[in-house]
Structures are given as C-alpha cells and as structure tokens.
Amino acid sequence: MAAYILKRILWMIPVLLGITVISFAVMKTAPGDPISLVTDLNPNMNEETIKRLRQHYGLDQPVYVQYFKWLRNMAVLDFGRSFASDNRPVIDKIAERIPITLLISLLSMMVIMAVAIPIGIKSAVEQNSLFDKGTTVFVFLGFAMPTFWLALLLMILFGVKLEWLPISGIRSLNFKDLSFAGQILDVARHLVLPIFVSAFGGLAGMSRYMRSNMLEVVRQDYITTARAKGLDERTVIYKHALRNALLPVITLLGLSIPGLIGGSVIFETIFAIPGMGQLFFQSVMMRDYPTVMGILVIGAVLTLLGNLFADVFYSVADPRIRVSG
C-alpha cells in the first residue's frame, strides 16, 4: 500500500509540470499583459515609462525565460509577488481569502450531502412515486435557476423587505465590538443566504447521482438474496444497499476537493464575499500572471491529491479493489 501511494505521488510530479507548462502557455497566449491595462490608451504614458514597467515585471524577456524563472522560484515554494499594483506576495493574497471560501464550500457541501443523499435514497426506493417526481422538479429547479437572480430575490425579501438578514458581506461593520458568541452569530447570519443559494444549486447533481447508484444496487443479486433471506426492507436498504451505493460518492467527494478552494466568481460578487473566485477572476482580467499561476498550481495539486485520496479511501472501503490493487 505504501509503495502504491509513493508511486502515485512520484507520478504527480511530471503531471504537475505538464499542467504548469500548459497553464503558462495558455495564459501568455491571451492578448494583453499586466502593464497594458495601465499603459494602453493612456496619454500620460511615454515609451520610457512603458519600457521601465516592462522591465520591472520581467516582461521584456522571452516567454521561456519567464517560465523557468517562475519554475525555479516555485521549486522552493516561492509563489512570487503579484503583478497587480499592490505587489504583495501571492501567497499572502491567497492565504487571506482561503478561509472564507473554504468555510462556505464546506458548509454548503455539508448541506448538500445532508439533503441530497436522503432525497436520492428515497427517490430510488420509491421510484416514480409522487415524492420522486416532486423532488426531481425541485432539485432541477435549483440547478436551472440562475444564482444571481435567486440571490437578488432573496436579498430583496430577507434583507430589504423583512430586514431579517444582512444583504451582503461576511460580517457587520461593528463586528469588532461584539462578544465572541455575537461574532459567531453575526457571521452565521451573513452566511445563511450565500450557503442556501450555493447549496440549492448543487442539490441536483448529488441527489441524482445517489438515486441512480441506489437504483443500480437494488437490482443486484445480493439484494435479492437479502430479501429472500427474509430481512426486513429497512435492513436491506440501509445496511446492504446503501453502503454499496455510497462508494462512488467517495470518488465524487475526492474530486470536489479542489472545488472547495475555487469559489465562484458570480456568487462571491453578488454577495460581496472576498473569496478565491473573485481573486482568480480579477487576476485573470488583470493578467496578473504570478497570482493566476499560484492559484492554478494549488488547484492542480489539490486535484491530484483529491484523486489520490479517493483511490486510497476507495480501496479501504471496498475490499474488492484492495485485492486487485
């Protein structure tokens, strides 16, 4: 097992390198560069100033030199400094945004699991029942509804009309003066709408996945056997069928690890949440190469680790895999 994990980790190195090469190339192919945002169509610019700016950011060098410079720093985990005018270390910019993004992703993932899995099971067990059809409509409504639209409607209702919840942001302006419990309550109040909106959109995928897994499992011979043994339906479903139906969910969870820090730009913009989605979007728009690459590398590493985790846990959970692995 240890050898297997080690081999997998070693394999990640060339894969990661390949990812960085492609990312860097694609990013460089996009028209414009970080300084053109400031210099294009700017009457206060002369060639001397533009040349200086290019030199400062190393943009006067060939692309491959820029890449290898970046790679050399990356090898010692130096993410470099942002090309945005703040010039801050990329790692600081990412670090200050990860906690809130992670918190929201984890909470909304928990809500999704807590709601979607029971829906999926019940829909499968009572296939084509009213409940099955009703929840299908409900989850696809969430899937199809534009986030920003739903968010605005909820803001108008709960924020402006009823005044029960704050509209945007993650804490009140007087946050510092609140007691610890008050601070937790304050953040919780701010997160109700964002988490509801993001969870509502994610229900469909997970519940349909669960439903089809379950449907497949209950058709298996060993379920027939269990029923034939005279076990009651509850035991058959929850003990025999569910455990097997949950296995693929592990893979799904592993794959969603990188998504946890990705955030979503639309959703963060509408709720004024200073998360990773906004940072990535702004960095791409500004051609802030070091920040874009930093986020992509972290995302790539997490994706690879997520795959690894999924595989490892799968083999732990499912003895059949272990034998062949």
Place this chain on the structure above:
Amino acid sequence: MIGKGITSLKRLIPWLVGLVALSIVGCGGNDRGPQTTSNPSPAGQSGVATNDEPAFGDMMIRGSIGDASTLLPILASDAASFDITGLIYNGLLKYDKDIRMIGDLAEKWEISEDKLRIRFYLRKDVKWQDGKPFTADDVEFTYKAYVDPKTPTAYATDFLKVKEFHILDPYTFEVTYEKPYAPGLGSWQQSMLPKHLLEGQDITKSPLARHPVGTGPYRFVEWKTGEKIVVEDYADYFEGRPYIDQVITRIIPDPATMFLELKAGRLDSMGLTPLQFRRQTETDWFKQNFAKYRYLSFGYTYLGYNLQDWRFKDKKVRQALTTAINRQSIVDGVVLGLGVVAYSPYNPDTFWYNPKVKKFPYDPEKAKQMLAEAGWVDTDGDGILDKDGRPFEFTILTNEGNSVRKNAATIIQADLKKIGVKANIRVVEWAAFIKNFLNKRKLDACLLGWGIGIEPSQIEIWNSEKIGEKQLNFVHYQNPEVDRLLDLGASTYDPDERKKYYDQFQEIIAEDQPYTFLWVPDALTIINSRFHGIKPEPVGLTYNFIKWYVPKAVQKYHVQP
C-alpha cells in the same frame, strides 16, 4: 475589476477622481445639484437653523465596486485606490472649486522669467500623521521616487522632464525644466510621500501600501481585503479637523447588490447608473432620505475615423457624417439624458472649452447634400451611396463590456442608414481590440471614450508624430497648425494666453472632424441627506469634503474613540 470601457476613461487621470465638474448646462435647474425635498434640507438652502449647526461626529459609509489595490499613490493606477488615498495624502497644489490652481502643501509658487524654473514655498505647519514635520526633503524624496527607474509607476512622464531639483531651505525648493513645460505644474498635485518611512527601502515592498501615513485630513485605521477600508479624522490636519469622524468604504462588487444595501439604509453614498438615477431612486422614500447630484464627468465618447482610409480622407465626408448623426437622441437614448452633446475635446464646464466651435447640427438632408458634393451618390439605386463603383460601407469597432457604446453604435448605424451609408458594428474584447485592431490600425472607425484631465494639453492624442504603433493618434490626424498650437499651449503658463491657443486648436479640430464628438456623460452620485455642507461647484463635489457635517440631532453612528 470594473467594466473595460469605463476603465479606459478612468485610468487616464486617476488622481483627479472626485474632482468632477458640476454641469450648468441644460435640463432644468432643479435637476442638477441637490435633489432633496427632505427636512432638514442641505446647507445653504432654507432649513431649520438650529438644526443645521456644523458638528463633529458621525460617519459616512460609501459603496465602492472595486477594492483598492495599494494605498501608496505612486504605485496605484485604479480609481478605487485613489478614492482612499485622496483622503489620506496631499499634493503641493490642488484645484479650487472653480478649477483654479491653488496651493495645498505649498503656500505659493513662483515661475521664473525664462519660464524654466518653478520655486515652491511650502507650508510650515504641516505634520505627517505620525507627528514628524513635512519638509522639502519629503518633496525631493517623492520626486526621486517617481523618476527612479526601479519604481513601477505610471506617472513618471511629467517628472522626467525636470532637469534639476534644488532644496533652498527646509521649506523652499526650486525645480528646473529643460524647456518651458506648463503641464509640469499640474504634476505637482501628485501625493507627497513620507521620506522618513520610505527611505532606503524597496518601495514596492513597503508596508505603507497597506498602512499608509500621509498629511491629509483622514488617517488610516483598517483595511480588510475585499470587505472595507476605514479611515478616521486626523485632528491635527493643517486645514482643521474634518467634521465627519470616520469614513468607511465598503467593497460591494455588484451594483445591484450595492443598490439594495443603499435601499436597506446600510450605505450613505454610492455612484448611480442612469437607470437608477432616473427611475429607481424616484420614490418618496429616496426623496426623503437622500440627495442626488449630477455633474459632467471629465471625459467624452467619440466616433473616430481612420483618416488613412480612402473614404474618410475628405473632411467634407467626415463633416457630413457628423451632420447625419443625431447626437441629442443618443444622449437621450443611451444615458437617459444624463449628459450633454460634445463638440470639442474639452469638458463644456471648464475654462478651456470654446463654445464657438462649429457644431454641425443634426440635418440628414444637408448631410446627403454634403456627401453628394464629395462625390458620393447612389448611382446603382441599391439605397447605398457609392463612388468610383464602390459602396459607402464601413465597420464601427467598439469594445465588449460597455453596453452604452454598443447602444450608441446602433443608433449611429440607423442614422447613417437614412442617408445611404451602411455601417456595420463589431464588438471586440478590450485586450484584443487594442492589440489586433487599434495598435495595428486595422479599423475603419471606432467608438471609444477619452478621459480628459483638467490640464488641457492633448499632445499625445493629436500631435502629427504620435501616430506610431501603440501611440494614441491612431486616427492618423496630422495638421501642422494644430501641432504648433499644442506646443505653444504646453509651453505657456499664463492661463489666459494658453486659452487662446486651445481655443484655436478646438476650432481647427471641429472643422476637420477627425472624430465625431458624441457626448460627455454625467457623473451621478447619491448621498444621504443627513450630510450637510455639500455644495456642487464646477470642480465637482468632494473638494470641500472636510467641511461636510451631520448636525448633532440627526447623527446616526457614534464612533468610539
């Protein structure tokens, strides 16, 4: 990140953000300026006198679409950053309410006989917010930081023209230019930096970018990235302590969300879109609680013609196209009347504007006739004018992400169709637009905007030599007389004499019509009516921010010291 179209305007003169002129043109007096019917009414109008005493206290919560990027103004290039640094720092000079240059950190300044040297006398009562005195050493340090090749600043250009810098005593210094350079005076409005906190460091890594120390009316308190920036009054400010205790800028990237926060009473001021200004804020509740302000922004939108293109070489053709475009209907249609038609490259409210330029009012029949004189007639009866067997068909290019420009292009297309000219519209993403079309001069005509400063020099845009790749005279306008007038303007300090040159320049540009000047948009702001002392002037709204106040009785927030 703000929409691309706006930024192209905005980033040109970012340190002037906030200094926007109040328009005195058109549309009924009650429409511009404060629009409140609330009680208590804004200062200067009849109100309950006892209720209207200036008082210290309260705070203002402003909404901003973008977060600041750095609070060191030398490195910043975005409006959101300058919105904050404008409260924290001062320059040596500034514009007063009537857009006249006056001293800020400098008490006065003298220009030598030969116009090569400017001597500045600094105020002696200025202290940095950490208590150290402000002296000419700080100015020298700031100047050197701007011209240092290692400083990635967008504002070195004007300072690079300074040949010598001499400190005469701690409060007096003199700069010498290679040749008389009037726009150089305006560059001394740039924020002064504290030498004692920055010396000997790499300026790009300075902690001051996140914790600025200036000489201004407000001192920095807190910055939560992507959430808010808090500043509070600096009691020892040399012009006196500002009335409003705290200013909080909340970062809310989505304009719809921001508007809901305003509606819920959690914001005191924000910029409005024309639609919000005209329709969504016209309720009784808004009228009772808020005052709206509109004033001409420093910028204009135009349709530029590629003068190397055979169709646009003839100025008669360009004049005809301008005559064929109903510019007032564009203002009414795309910005709901919140702006004025542009006739020259200057803001109509400024001193430099020449109201006597040729205007080419809308007249499609006359336009047709003018085109016929230039040889364009519909010989084959297909509804499109032609000349030498080629139809008059061209493409208007504009950038993605600016619906106002797209809409304007559509109106122009319809107007031109009426006179038999076929215009196609092509919308291209900003970076690709610059790189593949503008810089390569691959365009027939383009619909774009310029941000124009208060400083009138426009050499970069109109000079005959500025036609190279990436330079700004991308329409290839070449007129030796214009070159001469712009050079004269840039080397003359006396405003009245300068104006003569710029007046002539405007007349020539209007005659030549290398652009069809379209409109100057209004800047639209809404502010809670508990704030008093706001008086719009030609320079804009915020010039007297430190004198804004909330009467004791209506103060909303109480800031803990």
